[in-house]
Amino acid sequence: MKNFLLQLFTWWNGQTMGTRFFTWRKGKRVGEDQFGNVYYEGPMSTYGLQKRWVIYKGYAEASAIPPGWHGWMHHRTDVPPTKQDYKAHEWQKPHHANLTGTAAAYRPQGSLAEGGQRPRVTGDYDAWTPGN
Structure with missing residues (x-):
């Protein structure tokens, strides 16, 4: 019941009811x-590209998408990381949660x-002062 109410009234907890219904009707699971x-x-969008979306586990935070999946989501590649041997570059950092607004934020x-x-x-x- 709690999950149902969260999906009905919030968009930041996983998925909404509309997303659940659209995913059930048109979505094809690509990976995790x-x-x-x-x-x-899913189906083609009006721009001629296939629609791609993510259902987050927990709170929806876009920075929680790993680099390989980010490239796939933004149509930089047509092959998802599950169908290739994707290895992150050495300069790509692992995900760290956004701590803004928490006690652990940088001050x-x-x-x-x-x-x-x-x-x-x-x-x-x-310092600049007027008239100088």
């Missing part, structure tokens, strides 16, 4: 990533959230 997100493709020295004071200006900057 290591986070449990499931990827689908630099002098941030209002930290309650600190900004460092004093060292004199290498002259």
